[in-house]
Amino acid sequence: MVILMSYLFSQQLQQIDNSFITRFEYGAMLYENPRGVGCVKCHEKGDKPVTIAKYKEKDKKTKKLIEKQIIAPAINNVDFNTFIEKMKADKTESKIMPTYFLTNEELKSLYYYIKNIGTRK
Numbered sequence: 001m002v003i004l005m006s007y008l009f010s011q012q013l014q015q016i017d018n019s020f021i022t023r024f025e026y027g028a029m030l031y032e033n034p035r036g037v038g039c040v041k042c043h044e045k046g047d048k049p050v051t052i053a054k055y056k057e058k059d060k061k062t063k064k065l066i067e068k069q070i071i072a073p074a075i076n077n078v079d080f081n082t083f084i085e086k087m088k089a090d091k092t093e094s095k096i097m098p099t100y101f102l103t104n105e106e107l108k109s110l111y112y113y114i115k116n117i118g119t120r121k
Contacts, residue, residue, distance in 0.1 A: 027113025030106055037098050039110075042072035046114050049073050052096070070096060075114055083111050 021029075032038045044050050050072045056065040075083075087100060087107055102110065 023109050023112050024116060026106075027109040027111070027116075030102070030110045031113050031117075034100050034102060034106075034110070036100060039075075039114075043075050046076045046117055047074055076117060078114075080111055083107075083114075 030039075032040055039046070042050060042052050052070040052072050054067060054069050057068050058064070059066050078086075084107060086097070087102065087110075089097075
């Protein structure tokens with residue numbers, strides 16, 4: 001019985017995250033402030049599109065003002081490959097998404113947080 005209890009206890013210890021900070025907590029820190037503008041500033045909770053700005057632009061043909069929006073997409077359902085592609089993309093295309101110089105481990109932690117943001121309280 002003692003051997004069985006000892007084995008079960010050792011198995012539980014192996015499943016506990018004993019690091020100083022969990023991957024979720026580290027991802028949360030990166031989401032809030034990843035050495036620059038935090039993801040939260042535009043994506044909020046990441047579960048729905050967020051309007052960042054509204055502006056008017058003159059239509060070249062009709063000469064009328066057209067209201068436009070800059071929208072940050074929901075990011076909680078993006079797959080890992082797309083996430084990495086967007087995070088490492090040349091930012092001159094979007095002109096909105098900041099460039100982040102995150103390591104692969106930081107990107108994994110950030111992605112883990114985004115995928116689990118609604119599951120923790």
